[in-house]
Amino acid sequence: MQVNIPLKKTIDNSYNITIDTLPKVHFDTKVAIVTNPKVAGLHLAYLLSKISAKELYIITVPDGEEYKNQQSVDIILESLFNHRFNRKSMLIAFGGGVIGDMTGYVASIYQRGIDFIGIPTTLLSQVDASVGGKTGMNNTYGKNLIGAFHQPKAVYIDPHFLTTLPAREFGAGVAEVVKMAVTFDKDFFEFLEKADLKDEKVLQEAIKKAVQTKADVVAQDEKEHGIRAALNYGHTFGHVIENETKYKHFLHGEAVAIGMVMANELSVELGLMQEDEAQRVDMLLKKYDLPTTYDIKDTSSFYDTFFLDKKSSDSSITFIIPVGLGGVKITDDIDADIILSVLEKFGKN
Numbered sequence: 193m194q195v196n197i198p199l200k201k202t203i204d205n206s207y208n209i210t211i212d213t214l215p216k217v218h219f220d221t222k223v224a225i226v227t228n229p230k231v232a233g234l235h236l237a238y239l240l241s242k243i244s245a246k247e248l249y250i251i252t253v254p255d256g257e258e259y260k261n262q263q264s265v266d267i268i269l270e271s272l273f274n275h276r277f278n279r280k281s282m283l284i285a286f287g288g289g290v291i292g293d294m295t296g297y298v299a300s301i302y303q304r305g306i307d308f309i310g311i312p313t314t315l316l317s318q319v320d321a322s323v324g325g326k327t328g329m330n331n332t333y334g335k336n337l338i339g340a341f342h343q344p345k346a347v348y349i350d351p352h353f354l355t356t357l358p359a360r361e362f363g364a365g366v367a368e369v370v371k372m373a374v375t376f377d378k379d380f381f382e383f384l385e386k387a388d389l390k391d392e393k394v395l396q397e398a399i400k401k402a403v404q405t406k407a408d409v410v411a412q413d414e415k416e417h418g419i420r421a422a423l424n425y426g427h428t429f430g431h432v433i434e435n436e437t438k439y440k441h442f443l444h445g446e447a448v449a450i451g452m453v454m455a456n457e458l459s460v461e462l463g464l465m466q467e468d469e470a471q472r473v474d475m476l477l478k479k480y481d482l483p484t485t486y487d488i489k490d491t492s493s494f495y496d497t498f499f500l501d502k503k504s505s506d507s508s509i510t511f512i513i514p515v516g517l518g519g520v521k522i523t524d525d526i527d528a529d530i531i532l533s534v535l536e537k538f539g540k541n
């Protein structure tokens with residue numbers, strides 16, 4: 193005997209991402225702005241001059257990736273229960289990717305899901321984390337292992353926030369911009385080669401192109417069954433580097449920058465990228481003071497660590513390989529010998 197539940201997909205989750213000076217917006221509902229003390233100290237007054245609501249609350253959680261965890265999620269949930277938020281209430285994620293991911297996650301679980309809006313304040317979160325509805329938190333088993341796909345209602349990207357961003361954090365965001373250009377858009381890559389991202393107008397244009405690229409990818413494959421995985425270019429290697437250095441030495445974007453250089457080397461080895469194209473990516477990363485070298489002490493241990501990545505299975509590793517500039521291939525079918533020989537090259541630095 194079978195009972196069928198005819199669940200037709202009638203919900204349109206489309207949303208707009210506005211890249212401009214934050215407009216004045218009023219919400220006729222209960223709203224909580226979720227942020228951390230650093231972002232609040234720098235920018236909350238500006239935000240409050242733009243955002244108003246029927247009832248407005250501020251919830252702060254400690255700053256840092258190490259607080260992207262259940263305790264912080266509980267702080268946010270408790271505040272929502274105390275203020276009697278209901279299913280029509282809304283959250284605003286105001287901060288970098290850590291705040292964005294956690295706020296989105298709480299929005300996805302509070303009373304089985306409420307709306308949230310993203311107002312990202314780091315370059316990385318403006319070009320990447322705030323777009324596409326991946327939300328989550330870390331636990332002792334690893335990063336982002338708990339979460340949900342929950343799209344925001346809207347995202348407001350105001351480059352004004354980036355004026356206070358430390359240079360290294362800015363560079364980490366540039367790495368993710370380069371990632372999108374190398375894998376999807378050669379013209380964008382050439383734009384970045386000529387561009388000076390310190391110029392506000394040029395930066396705004398680069399943010400727009402990166403967001404457009406990610407939006408196009410997410411629109412094709414929201415839940416990462418295929419092409420969305422290409423956005424993990426540089427991450428397979430990068431995660432091992434972060435793991436080996438205990439997440440202390442490199443910012444995520446910096447590890448991704450080195451990871452892209454390694455993936456390029458693999459691509460050159462496979463005949464999918466020219467040596468000079470790999471060099472151009474290297475030069476672009478260096479232009480923003482991103483690291484491009486890493487001394488692999490033990491190649492077989494580095495190789496084994498690939499299998500801890502949640503995108504790898506027990507027996508295969510998924511690699512995102514650039515194809516020239518502007519193309520990409522997702523494969524889990526590369527000979528271990530080839531990978532190890534590429535890793536050996538980084539062992540000789």
Ligand SMILES: NC(=O)c1ccc[n+]([C@@H]2O[C@H](COP(=O)([O-])OP(=O)(O)OC[C@H]3O[C@@H](n4cnc5c(N)ncnc54)[C@H](O)[C@@H]3O)[C@@H](O)[C@H]2O)c1
Pocket residue numbers: 228230231234255256257260287288289290291293313314315316317320321322323324325326327335336353354355356357358361364444
């Ligand atoms: N959901 C996704 O698709 C996605 C994609 C990429 C990364 N991520 C996640 O994003 C997180 C990394 O994001 P991040 O790089 O923004 O890190 P982050 O949120 O930790 O921010 C970096 C630092 O900058 C501070 N900061 C934020 N805005 C600032 C400003 N305007 N001026 C000065 N300082 C400011 C933060 O308080 C923090 O100390 C990771 O947890 C990663 O897993 C998610």
